[in-house]
Amino acid sequence: MAKPIPAVGLAASIIQLIDFSVKILSKDHKIYQPTDGEVIVNHTLLSTIAQNLFRLSMNIDQNDLKKLNTDPKRPKLSDAAEHLLKLSDETKALTATLIDAVLQAQARGSYSDPKWQTGREALLMVWKKKEITGLKKKLKNVRKEVDTALMIALRNYLEQSAETGLPVFSADDAHIHHFEKWQNDAMDSIHTNEWKPKNKKNVEEFSKKVDALIVGENEAHFCQEAFAKLQFVTMEDRAHSIPAAHAASFEWMFESSPSPGGNQQASAFLEWLGDKSGQNLFWITGKPGSGKSVLMKHMFRNPRLFSSLEAWSGSSPGINAAFFFWSSGVHLQVSSTGLLRSLLYESLQDMIYGPLEQDPGILQLLFADRWKQFTSYGGGTSDFTFQELRLAFELMISDVTKKFFFLIDGLDELGGYPEAVVDLLLSATNRDNVKICTSSRPMPGFQNAFEGRPSLMLDAFMxxxxxxxxxxxxxxxxxxxxxxxxxxxxxxxxxxxxxxxxxxxxxxxxxxxxxxxxxxxxxxxxxxxxxxxxxxxxPTDLDALLAYIFEDLGTDKVDLEQVSQLFRLVDAHGYPDLLALSFANDPHTKSSLAAEIRPLQPNELSKRMQDMLSLLKIQCKGFLTVFESSSTSTDVEENPLGSVADPRRLKINYSHRSIKDFVQSRPITAVVNKCTGGDAFNSDEYWANASLWNLKTLSLVEQDETQVFPVWEDLAWCMEYALRLEEKDKKVRVTYLDEVGRAAFHEGHASMLSTDLPQGYAVTNFLDIALWLNFTGYVRIKAKSAERKDIKHAMEYNKAVRKRLGNGGEDLWIGERRRRLKNTYDNSTPELFAVLEYYSKLMKFGSPKTHMDMPESI
Structure with missing residues (x-):
């Protein structure tokens, strides 16, 4: 099979942009409104259309042939390749006018306007009919030229042309398989039918083939978007935080029949797995700390369960997924939404990319409304609601040709009301093709819900x-x-x-x-x-034991103060990584300002890790623990670096929920606060210092076989903490932010940072980012001494990026936890831009002066 050529990808990108634009310009292309949920309002509709036009336009620039064209040493390209490049520029220019018109219509519209049935109706607010018709005609003509140029390119490749303008795709291109399949089919048709580019009918036939390529591209992008919206970064962290079962533990769970003196109830689990009577829910319960989560992790995808599961599933393919609720985690780790996103993601990944190799079109079936929105106006890419996820989950498990086995741990750690999840589990297990093993503490709500179902009281067997x-x-x-x-x-x-x-x-x-x-x-x-x-x-009682150990810790005042500080630092930041916590634990909260900008040496890194591990193990009495948030297995205590490519994967959290509940109980919180100075202890100062240390000591790490600097994440946290500190005392952290900017744009950091930021817009210095994120106080102060060209560039960068991202597009960079960054971004400050306009212009006699109060700074 012939390897795909960049001309295929470039042509596909151009045609996707043309076809979508033509849809929006057409009077017979109706905007699809969801059958359930809120109606898409005009403002949101136009914002979505504009963002999809931006995305499709930028896809053109990311093509290999387009990148090759920017290389001054590139070889001579074929006529077909040169023509496609020319057509790509022409298409971008034509659609740029459409984007501007869409945004103008959005600005002119109001919420009282009737809902637009087509994109054309909205455009008539800013364009005349003949302008719409004229653009549509031009785009269709370009489409014909693209089809012809692609056909010529494929004929050249088919004829083994010696021309150099048809290099193969980059090996890491995600679409290579999809393009390869289409290209070989298209060339086979060209060869078999002897299609010629000068024959109008041949080109029309070939154009139908190209339509199939575009449909495939749209389906592939929708699949990619759906998985991106299902997956979340911390999805597997809880499973990784649970310690592995001790050697030879839980052997009794795998006994097909009880050994002499064994327990019939325990051996019944394997019988339940293979049972076909309809009792499809098994409840594992027990006292806090009895080992429920360790057992659930031990059983997940354990091959010793497979034979029993296969007795139940028979010849039907089996799908296996798990979710571990975690009260110490972020929102998605304790919510029903996180549960369904995780189960759907794992199950669908298994179906599509596992041995089943199921058609990705299953996503269009499960999320039918979103697929129709996507093909209609580029919509359907917002965050999933619980109702959508539940419907998709129920549709997925309604496929009786498959058997589903789910492990769901820690129902008692679910935030809010558990009734909806309990109802979901009971409803799912009413199906003959679904089995669920779940665990929780023996709380009354779960006891009532699972009464009479197969169960196991774990502490009785430990x-x-x-x-x-x-x-x-x-x-x-x-x-x-x-x-x-x-x-x-x-x-x-x-x-x-x-x-x-x-x-x-x-x-x-x-x-x-x-x-x-x-x-x-x-x-x-x-x-x-x-x-x-x-x-x-x-004491025999677990809570009493924790109190006994804590009292023993209090016999050494220095140890108690140190441990109390660590508790407060961990509580303030969720579950930080080990290296960051070592920086945050520095008593000198401004030490990062004078630190060098360089990666830590191996001996420096090792010492920091070993010191923190010793502190956690000895002084913290095991209340805090370290785990690796990746799939590799590392003995963290014996070798803190081990096989970990990025030491930031080593995370810190409470060893168990019972310990967290104890430490955060009112009596212990009072002791901890007293030991750390009460309200005088400002955790934001410590984490601001740690974030700048992180930024300054970034090292090149391998991630999915590519080397990256995680610059943006640390930069964003630096800015978030600077804003939190400003919020408390109204003083702008100019010295700190200047150093943050210097670190972010230091040598290799700057080039990697540019890839982290919204693509298509050159960022030159920290002022660009500060204005984009609306750091009003900092920008006011810096504008007085900044060069005019830097101010002008920052204003242009801010305008271009905000236009590109639209409403909500910034969330990818700001994230959920950086609340101050989000609030600052959303606050409009027109007077600031008046000041910047004043500073960006050449001063003349008689120029009117613009005044703005300068905030206090440190």
Missing amino acids: SEDIRSFVSHCVHTEERLVKICSYETDDTLKLNLINDIVTKSSGVFLWATLGTDFLIQGSSESDDVVSLQARIWAL
Whole structure:
């Protein structure tokens, strides 16, 4: 098969832009309104049309042939390639006028206007009919020329032309498979039918082939957009944060029949997996800390379950997905919306890109309204609502030719009211082709909902697993091994193990905390009997144990202050990465201002990581833990860098929800606040310092086989914290922001930052970004000393980017958690632009002066 050539991609991009423009100009192309949900208002409609025109226009510039044209050393291109390049520029010029007209119509319209049935109706507010008809005719003529030029290019390639204007695609082009398939089919038709570019009828036949290419491109983009809206960055973080099951744990779950002395209820799980009676929901419950999440992670895609699942699914293909609710996470990790997005994403990825290789058109079926909006006016790309997701989920599982097995952990960690999710689970498991295993604490709401269904009280089965874990610690932990070596009677050692197992009462978290507390508190003067006495002194209740450990921590004032500060820093930032927390823990909150702009050396990085790990393990008594937010497995405590390409993947959070609830309880919060100075402790100062340290020490990392600088993320957080600090004392952080700008535009950072920002607009300095994001105070101050050309460029950059992004397009850069950045962006300040106009012009005698109060700054 012939490799696809850039001419195919360029022609496809041009024609997509032409075809969409013609639709908007046509009086018979009706705007599709959703059958459910809110009607698309005129303002939103025109904004969406403009954004789609921008997107399609920019796709042209991203084509390999277009990029090749900017290379001064490029080889001579074929006539067909040169013609396509010329036609691409002509198309962009024609549609630029259309974009301007759409935006003008948007500005002139009002919410009282009747809903437009076509795009043409809106354009008649700013254009005459003959202007619309004229543009439509020009675009159609260009389309014919594109078809002809593409046909010539393919004939040249088919004839093995020696011309150099037809290089193959870049190896990393996402559309290569799609284009390759179409190109070979098109060339086969050209060869078989002997189509010639000078034959009008041949070109018309070829044009129909091109229509199929465009349909395929639209379907591919819709598929890409749908997956992008389903996926979220933190989707897998909770699963990664759950520790792996200890060796030989949960073996009893995989027993097909109970062993002598085993439990019939436990072995019933495998029977339930293969059962076809219609009891399709299994509830795993138990005390807090008993190990429910560890078990659920251990079972997810565990091959030891497959034979039982296949007994149920028979010859039907099986789809397996999971979701782990997490109260310590962001909104989507604790919401029903996050649950459905995750289950749909995993299931559909499995169907389309797994062994099934199902037609991606399934997305058009599941999200039919969005597909119609997309083909109508470029819409259907907003965030999913819960109602949309539930409908799509129910449509997906209604396919009885497939069997679905879902694991859903931590229902009790769901934010808000769980009734909707419980109803969803019960409704889904009424189907014969859906099985769900879910877990939660034994709360009354879940007990009532799942009464009479197969279930398992986990803590009733954990004694032997806890015994195995404690025995491992006694035989491998250096301190315990040394103490036990003094005893000649193994009975004492066995009694010590039995005592911990008994005290834990089936709660694995109690066993890990109690054992760790015992190890850290032991000394050379201890013997096994004294260790036993210390174990029996520990409270049996988990919350009481946490209080006991915290009180012990309070015996050292310095340790308590340090740990309290870490608690407050973690609470203020969600779950930060280990390196960032090490920067935030710096008592000197302005240390980043004088720091060099360079990556940390391996020895510097290693020391920071090891120091933080030691602090978390010893001083924090295991209340905080480290996990790697990626699919690779790394022993974080033994090797903090390990196989982690980017150390920022090492995240910090509370070791367990019970610990988080304890630390954030009123009595402990009072102690923590007192130890850190109460309201005088400003976590934003510490995180502002950490964010600038992050920005200054960025290093090149590998991500999906490409090297990137994650410049924007750190830059955005620097700006967010600068705004938060300004919000509190009304002082603009000019010194800090100047240093942020210097770091962002330092050598390699600047080139990588430009790829992070909205494409198509050159950013030259930090003033461009500050004005775009509407940093009013900072821009006021800097405008007085900035060069006129820099002010003019910042104004042009702001206007162009805001026009390109439209309403809401900035969310991709601002994100959900940067609230001050969002508020600042949305605040209009016309007087600021009057001042900038004044400073950007050449001063003359008699020029009117514009005044604006200067804010206080530091």
